[in-house]
Amino acid sequence: xxxxxxxxxxxxxxxxxxxxxxxxxxxxxxxxxxxxxxxxxxxxxxxxxxxxxxxxxxxxxxxxxxxxxxxxxxxxxxxxxxxxxxxxxxxxxxxxxxxxxxxxxxxxxxxxxxxxxxxxxxxxxxxxxxxxxxxxxxxxxxxxxxxxxxxxxxxxxxxxxxxxxxxxxxxxxxxxxxxxxxxxxxxxxxxxxxxxxxxxxxxxxxxx
Amino acid sequence: xxxxxxxxxxxxxxxxxxxxxxxxxxxxxxxxxxxxxxxxxxxxxxxxxxxxxxxxxxxxxxxxxxxxxxxxxxxxxxxxxxxxxxxxxxxxxxxxxxxxxxxxxxxxxxxxxxxxxxxxxxxxxxxxxxxxxxxxxxxxxxxxxxxxxxxxxxxxxxxxxxxxxxxxxxxxxxxxxxxxxxxxxxxxxxxxxxxxxxxxxxxxxxxx
Numbered sequence: 168x169x170x171x172x173x174x175x176x177x178x179x180x181x182x183x184x185x186x187x188x189x190x191x192x193x194x195x196x197x198x199x200x201x202x203x204x205x206x207x208x209x210x211x212x213x214x215x216x217x218x219x220x221x222x223x224x225x226x227x228x229x230x231x232x233x234x235x236x237x238x239x240x241x242x243x244x245x246x247x248x249x250x251x252x253x254x255x256x257x258x259x260x261x262x263x264x265x266x267x268x269x270x271x272x273x274x275x276x277x278x279x280x281x282x283x284x285x286x287x288x289x290x291x292x293x294x295x296x297x298x299x300x301x302x303x304x305x306x307x308x309x310x311x312x313x314x315x316x317x318x319x320x321x322x323x324x325x326x327x328x329x330x331x332x333x334x335x336x337x338x339x340x341x342x343x344x345x346x347x348x349x350x351x352x353x354x355x356x357x358x359x360x361x362x363x364x365x366x367x368x369x370x371x372x373x374x375x
Numbered sequence: 376x377x378x379x380x381x382x383x384x385x386x387x388x389x390x391x392x393x394x395x396x397x398x399x400x401x402x403x404x405x406x407x408x409x410x411x412x413x414x415x416x417x418x419x420x421x422x423x424x425x426x427x428x429x430x431x432x433x434x435x436x437x438x439x440x441x442x443x444x445x446x447x448x449x450x451x452x453x454x455x456x457x458x459x460x461x462x463x464x465x466x467x468x469x470x471x472x473x474x475x476x477x478x479x480x481x482x483x484x485x486x487x488x489x490x491x492x493x494x495x496x497x498x499x500x501x502x503x504x505x506x507x508x509x510x511x512x513x514x515x516x517x518x519x520x521x522x523x524x525x526x527x528x529x530x531x532x533x534x535x536x537x538x539x540x541x542x543x544x545x546x547x548x549x550x551x552x553x554x555x556x557x558x559x560x561x562x563x564x565x566x567x568x569x570x571x572x573x574x575x576x577x578x579x580x581x582x583x
Contacts, residue, residue: 168413169433191453191474195412195446197405201482202446204403205376206545208455208474225377238403238410242450245399247416247505250515261524264502264515266399266416274409294472297455307458307472316469337414 168272168335173343176269176336181367185271185336186211186241188363190297192219193240194329196277198230209239209329210293217273217329218289228279228325237277239329243269244363248341252355253348267339267352267364274333280326283318289326340368349373376480376543381551384477384544389575393479393544394419394449396571398505400427401448402537404485406438417447417537418501425481425537426497436487436533445485447537451477452571456549460563461556475547475560475572482541488534491526497534548576557581 176182186192195204205227209219217239221227231237245268250256280286291309298306309317341352349372356365384390394400403412413435417427425447429435439445453476458464488494499517506514517525549560557580564573 168411169430169435171430171432191476193401193448193450195403195410197410201444202403202405202410203376204446204448204480206450206453206474206476206478222377222379224379227377236409238412240401240412242401242414245414247509249506249509250519251506251510251513256515256519260520262520263498263517263525263528264505266414268399268414270414272412290471297472298457298459301455301457302459305459307464309471311458311464312468312470317471320471 168270168337170335170337174337174339176271176338181338182271182334182336183211183214185243185269189241189243192217193242194277195238195240196227196231196235203227203230208293208297210296212292215331217275217331218292218327220286220289220293220324220326223323223325225325228327231277231279233278234276237275237329239273239275241271241273243367244361246356246359246361246364248352252352253344254351255345255348265339267341269336269338269340269367271334271336273329273331274335275329275331277327277329280328283321286321286324286326290321290324338367338371340364340371342371342373346373376478376545378543378545382545382547384479384546389546390479390542390544391419393451393477397449397451400425401450402485403446403448404435404439404443411435411438416501416505418504420500423539425483425539426500426535428494428497428501428532428534431531431533433533436535439485439487441486442484445483445537447481447483449479449481451575452569454564454567454569454572456560460560461552462559463553463556473547475549477544477546477548477575479542479544481537481539482543483537483539485535485537488536491529494529494532494534498529498532546575546579548572548579550579550581554581
């Protein structure tokens with residue numbers, strides 16, 4: 168991913184937040200037939216491992232050897248940025264349209280696991296995580312479903328872990344703009360309902 | 376991309392709408408160093424070609440030979456779907472969490488173009504398109520910027536077209552659910568601010 172210095176995201180806190188807030192990752196791999204991608208919710212564990220599961224009917228676990236390289240892409244909110252947004256446009260007109268967005272790319276090796284024990288553990292972790300985010304103590308628990316039903320569901324999936332060996336991230340958030348333009352673009356993000364971009368730009372506002 | 380029958384999106388109208396509403400595509404390629412991805416706004420032309428441009432400083436145009444295979448991924452809105460959303464949960468408890476989303480994958484061959492004429496034409500098309508979507512007759516036009524400034528900006532980019540040879544799409548929108556559950560998940564999307572998913576699920580509501 169092309170990352171000019173001013174858009175290269177190196178803040179670990181930002182990177183981890185993006186992965187947590189946009190967990191439906193795009194897992195890309197090169198297989199015999201070409202490039203393939205699947206959209207799978209994943210969870211970061213111990214800062215260097217992603218866990219998740221795919222349907223057993225998804226041939227990815229057959230197409231990839233153990234330890235195959237995958238690229239895992241997390242994409243946060245994005246927005247078209249018009250030159251009309253910049254107050255300085257009126258004075259110098261030296262602006263062109265662009266796009267603001269944030270992305271995290273994890274390069275890693277994928278390992279599939281067919282054991283009922285690991286599958287149950289991984290499904291349990293993901294369920295607990297996503298349910299608690301939304302419902303706190305009213306979270307749905309795996310134990311709420313009948314055991315025979317859950318066993319059948321577990322049978323239909325394959326668990327995986329991806330051992331991360333490189334993380335690249337980009338925050339393209341108008342950081343290269345004059346302060347007055349930065350502030351106006353930030354405010355505009357709230358106006359057009361891009362609240363995540365508004366929050367990220369507010370946090371990243373360059374210090375005077 | 377794994378697409379069970381009920382989630383395989385074949386409706387051309389839906390596919391074209393998703394590409395237009397979520398134009399910041401993820402362009403993936405296999406280069407010598409491994410898998411690489413960039414997030415680039417693109418426009419569909421004549422139903423079989425994507426156009427756009429990258430920074431000249433982005434080595435992608437050097438890393439890929441003319442006609443190299445790329446995978447272009449468009450991802451629409453997504454949401455975690457809790458078993459708590461389903462009214463039938465109370466009666467049979469036979470539900471597990473899932474994720475709803477839509478994605479369009481275009482496989483194609485990329486061709487870069489360094490000519491000022493093509494670059495200017497492509498930048499012009501993208502600008503016109505995105506500005507008109509937002510500002511109608513108040514759109515910013517390239518002619519608003521000084522000619523020397525625009526020439527400098529055009530010099531900093533490389534245009535590309537991607538000739539599409541395969542499109543796969545997926546709409547994972549609870550179509551495999553009981554009508555009462557489908558309706559409740561649809562309503563829930565509006566509650567949690569996922570208006571795009573609400574609109575798509577409303578349009579896709581299975582006929583009685």
